[in-house]
Amino acid sequence: DTAVSQTPKYLVTQMGNDKSIKCEQNLGHDTMYWYKQDSKKFLKIMFSYNNKELIINETVPNRFSPKSPDKAHLNLHINSLELGDSAVYFCASRPGSGFTGELFFGEGSRLTVL
Amino acid sequence: GENVEQHPSTLSVQEGDSAVIKCTYSDSASNYFPWYKQELGKRPQLIIDIRSNVGEKKDQRIAVTLNKTAKHFSLHITETQPEDSAVYFCAASKSNFGNEKLTFGTGTRLTIIP
Numbered sequence: 001d002t003a004v005s006q007t008p009k010y011l012v013t014q015m016g017n018d019k020s021i022k023c024e025q026n027l028g029h030d031t032m033y034w035y036k037q038d039s040k041k042f043l044k045i046m047f048s049y050n051n052k053e054l055i056i057n058e059t060v061p062n063r064f065s066p067k068s069p070d071k072a073h074l075n076l077h078i079n080s081l082e083l084g085d086s087a088v089y090f091c092a093s094r095p096g097s098g099f100t101g102e103l104f105f106g107e108g109s110r111l112t113v114l
Numbered sequence: 115g116e117n118v119e120q121h122p123s124t125l126s127v128q129e130g131d132s133a134v135i136k137c138t139y140s141d142s143a144s145n146y147f148p149w150y151k152q153e154l155g156k157r158p159q160l161i162i163d164i165r166s167n168v169g170e171k172k173d174q175r176i177a178v179t180l181n182k183t184a185k186h187f188s189l190h191i192t193e194t195q196p197e198d199s200a201v202y203f204c205a206a207s208k209s210n211f212g213n214e215k216l217t218f219g220t221g222t223r224l225t226i227i228p
Contacts, residue, residue, distance in 0.1 A: 031214070040220075041152075041201055041221045041223075042218075042220055042221070043158065043203060043218040043219075043221070044218075045216070045217070046213050048215060049219055056215050090157060090158070090185070094214070101146070101163075102148065102160045102163070102205050103148075103150075103158075104156060105157040105159070107156075107157050108152075108157055
C-alpha cells in the first residue's frame with residue numbers, strides 16, 4: 001500500500017523526445033513536490049503544488065511542465081529532452097501549507113536520455 | 115534563498131565507532147531541520163528531525179544538535195553498524211504561508227567498515 005507512487009520507475013529515451021512521469025499520493029496531503037537528483041546525488045527542488053495550485057517554480061526550463069489534476073496527483077511532462085535531463089526524479093508530499101514536517105518521497109523515476 | 119552546506123562529502127568509519135556529519139544554513143528564519151537517509155537505489159527517508167526551539171534530540175543511536183546562533187546543526191551516529199552505510203542529507207525549512215520548501219545539503223556518503 002504505497003504512500004507516494006511514481007510511474008515509470010525507469011525511462012530510457014532519445015534526445016528531443018517528450019516524456020511524462022506520473023505521481024500519486026494516498027496520504028491525503030495537500031502539498032506535492034518534484035525534486036531532481038543528479039549523478040552527484042544533489043537533491044534540488046523543481047516545483048511544488050498546494051491543492052492543485054503552483055506555489056514554487058525554481059527557475060526550471062519551461063520544457064518542464066508540471067500538472068496537478070487534483071491534490072493527489074502531480075505529473076511532470078518534459079519536452080525536447082536533453083542529455084542533461086538524465087537524473088532521478090522524485091515526487092514527494094507533505095500534509096499542507098504552513099506545515100514544516102516530514103517529506104514523504106516516492107521511489108523515484110530514473111530518466112536516461114541518450 | 116536558503117543555502118545549506120554539508121560536510122564531509124564522504125566519511126568512512128570502523129564499525130562500532132561514531133560518525134558525525136555537520137551542516138550550516140544561511141537563513142536565520144529557518145526553523146525545521148530534518149535528516150534523511152538514502153540507501154543505494156532507494157528513496158530518501160526521514161531518520162530524525164529537530165525544530166528551532168530545541169537544542170538536541172536523540173533517538174536510540176542517532177542524535178541531532180542545533181546551534182541557532184551559529185546556524186549549524188549536526189548528526190551523530192554512535193555504535194555504527196554496516197546497515198548505517200548510506201548517503202545522508204541534512205535539510206532546512208521554514209514556515210512560509212504555503213511556500214515551504216525543504217532545501218537539502220549536498221549529501222554525505224557514509225561507509226561503515228566491518
